[in-house]
Amino acid sequence: MLEEKNDNLSLHENQTDGRTVNELQETIQSETTIVAETEISDAAAEENTVNPVSEPVLSNEVEANENQNVIDAIADSNAEESEDETLKERHDIPMLDYEALPMDTLVEELKNLATNEKVMSVKEHVEEIKKAFLAKYNHLIEEKKEEFNQENQDPNEEFQYHSPLKTKFDQYYTLYRDNKNTHFKSLQTNLKSNLEVRLAIVEELKELINPQANIKDTLKHFNELRERWKNAGSIPKDKYNHVWNNFHFHVENFYDYLHLDREARDIDFKHNLEQKQKIIARVQELVNEVDINKAFRELQDLHRIWKEEIGPVSREHRDAIWNQFSELTKKMHDKREVLFENQRGTELENLNKKKEIIAAIEVLATEKVNSHSQWLAQIEKVEALRTAFFSAGKVPSDVNEDTWLAFKTAVRNFNTFKNSFYKDIKKDQNENLNKKIALVNKAKELQESVDFSATTPIMKQIQEEWKQIGHVPRKYSDKIWNEFREACNHYFDKLKEQKNEENVEEVEAFDKKKAYLETLREFQLTGDHKTDLDAIKLHIETWKSFGKVPFPRRHIEGKFNKILDALFEKLSLSKKDTEMMRFANRMDHLSESNDTRKLDNEKIFLMRKIEEVQNEIFQLENNIQFFTNTKNAKKENSIVLEVRKNIAIHKESLDVWKEKLKQLRNMNQG
Structure with missing residues (x-):
């Protein structure tokens, strides 16, 4: 019997320079007939009573065991495919090195597989993508959470991080999972009924062995049973080999116990022998195939055809042709094992690369630097090493978890070392934050003030102090700056409005003073000291009552002072009195101008x-x-x-x- 084991093979479409499995199948289906019209002679019937035939036993015990293990592996794989025919198509899709792909590419690969491919054809691919994506995503989350804990000052605030890539990944993985569930639900519904159909066919096959029946009708019924068997559909894989063995056993019984015409039987045996020889010839070509996985996958299909679609051969050829087929199968298996050994060698090389990368990160986690720019350079080096780690390829599965853990530990230690440098910076930034908050509060208190002469210098001083204070935590930077800017802008906008109003009044004051100067120039002293002094004082008070003039036109004050000086000289005042009056006038002017x-x-x-x-x-x-x-x-x-x-x-x-x-x-x- 041909029993098989699922080796998780990477399966590909079977196509080489020789005849393919599909071509062999077409030949078998077109040529496999049993000549039902041949009449049976009694003599032939007597001669053709033989014992049931089973698979030959190899003479060499060790070689037989080795070959049988290979056959068992193929039988198990075919049993699995018999349960779900979509597994036969898994070789159409190449298995990429998903661990080396970035997260966005993994999401695109998942999207393509979930939306365009048959669900069971991509089962292994999707699981590899899931494992690679979640490893990278969880590593990213750890880093983001560590950054959050370093920056966040509120112990009640919970860490949150939203990744659009994770949302897309979950969406496509859910689509794949729903498709898989739908597929299995439909599959389970059919498996049981298909099994019952096949078991019923076996029971009908048993009943064919009836010497009293008409041979022509029996052969017609036999062919119908074989056609129904071929179209019966998938059955549970744990029943596959048992059910097929029963069917095959009773087919051989039909050949051996039924009294067939020798010529018709020999023709059928010869035809089956030719078909099996074609399969052997094809396997001989596959032994030299460059793509070993592709060749081994086709070998699995050829084993299924050998078992399910081609009948027995004559006893004299059974052992020889079976041994030839199993030995070629062993050769294919040995080549595949060599391929696996080479892959394991590559995985060991990848492991050494990843160990070197981890060691380099560990060194960076001990190199002390003392400036922000130097730390940026260190961070850039670690990012480059992270990229190299993810691009290095697969490592042996038995050390994969340990390697990943060592990598995460090295990166975490580097981040801890880096954060120890930034703790002092964070402390300074928090102190700066408190200082700026105090300035914001002060600016808000003064923003409604209308005492512009007293408040304006204070507001300008606040702005200067703000410039001298260093950085604050990035989380609060924009918020506190906007609050400070709004308070300052509010005050200075009011100041600007007030100045605009004052400018109108100042222009009016200038026009009045300009006109008054002409009156003052015509003023003449009477000669009476008291009368003249009171008149000059009145002119001064009148001049003051007009108010301030625009800054660019303050030259008019000088003209007024010159007229006053001339009048004072004409008065018989003491030097002290004259000086004091001039001083008082000048100080009043400064006071008015604030x-x-x-x-x-x-x-x-x-x-x-x-x-x-x-x-x-x-x-x-x-x-x-x-x-x-x-x-x-x-x-x-x-x-x-x-x-x-x-x-x-x-x-x-x-x-x-x-x-x-x-x-x-x-x-x-x-």
């Missing part, structure tokens, strides 16, 4: 002048003491008199400076 910087500078200037004059007076007084302590102290000379005169001038000047400072301080307090 130029606090110039007012502060004026205050500093006055304090310095007071200190300088006091030092001068102190020095002059020291000099007077030097001269008054001499023998001629009673009679002061011209030098002493000059010094005393200078002291008096400085004291008068000191009084003016002090008065100015007092007036300025009173102005600030007001």
Whole structure:
């Protein structure tokens, strides 16, 4: 009997320079007949009573066992295909090195297989794609989660990551799984009924052995049973060999027990022998086929044809032709084993490559660098090594999990080492975040202020401080910047609106002052000191009441001051009074313009002048003491008199400076 074992073969369409399986099948179907018209002679009937025939036993015990193991493997594979005929088509689709493909390509491959191919033809392909995709995806999730844990400061916030590729993968895998379930549901419905049909055919075949029946009708019935058997459909694989053995046994019984005409039987035996010789010739060609997997797949089909579609041969040829077929099968199997050994060698080479890659990542996980740019270079190296790892190809299955675990551990250690560097940066960024939050709050508090003279410098200072603060965590960067910018823009937009309103008033003030200058130029003093002084003061108050003028037109203030200076000179005022009135007018102008910087500078200037004059007076007084302590102290000379005169001038000047400072301080307090 031909029994087989499922070796998970990679199966391909069977086509070589010789005759293919399909061609042999067509020949067998067209030529296989049993000559039913031949009459049976009694003598022939007596001669053709023989014992049931089973498969020959090989003389060499060891060789027989080896050959039988190979035959068993093929028998099991064909049994599986008998249950689901779509398995015969799996060799149409090449098995790619899915582990080396990127995630997006894996999704496209899955989409193509799930939508365009028969579900059982791609079973192994889909499972390999699933394993490769999930390995890469889970590795990606681990890295994203680690990044999240490093950046996230809120312990209550849960990690979430959405991958469009994973969504597509799940969509196509669900489609494949639904198709598979539908396929199996339909398959299970048919398997049981097909099994019952085949068992019924075997029972009918038993009943054919009836010496009293008409041979012509019996042969016709026999051919009908063989045709029904061929079209009976798939049955469960665990029943396949048993049911086929029963059928084959009773077919041989039909040949051996039924009293056939010797000539008709010999013709049929000869025809079957020719068909099996054609199969052997084809296997001899397959032994030299370059594509070993393809050749072995065709060999499986030839075994199925040998068993299911070709009848027995005469006893004298049975052992020889079977032994020839099984020995050629063993040769094919041995070539296939050599191929597997070569593949295992390639997998060991891939394993060494991956070990080298893992070792390189482990080294990078110990190289200490101290700048962000250097870490970017290290990260780029690891990414290149990751790509090389996934492109290195398959490794032996018994070390695949350990290799993958070592790779993940090396990458994780590198990320931990990298993150230790960024922890300090994260700490600084969080401190920067707190500083910027404080500035945002301050800006929001001031954004509605209408005290523009006091608030504007503060807002500008806030903006300068913001520029000096470093980076904040990327998660908060855009949000906090938008809040700060909105608060600042809100305030300065209000300031701009206020200035636009003031500009209108300033232009009006300029026009009024320009017209008033003409009136002032025509003003004439009366000669009465008090009357003239009151009139000048009134002009000053009137001028002030007009308000500020646009900055580019402030030259008009100078013109007004020149007219005032001319009027003061005509008055019989003391120098101090004149100086103080001019000073008061100038300070009022600065106060109206809200130029606090110039007012502060004026205050500093006055304090310095007071200190300088006091030092001068102190020095002059020291000099007077030097001269008054001499023998001629009673009679002061011209030098002493000059010094005393200078002291008096400085004291008068000191009084003016002090008065100015007092007036300025009173102005600030007001």
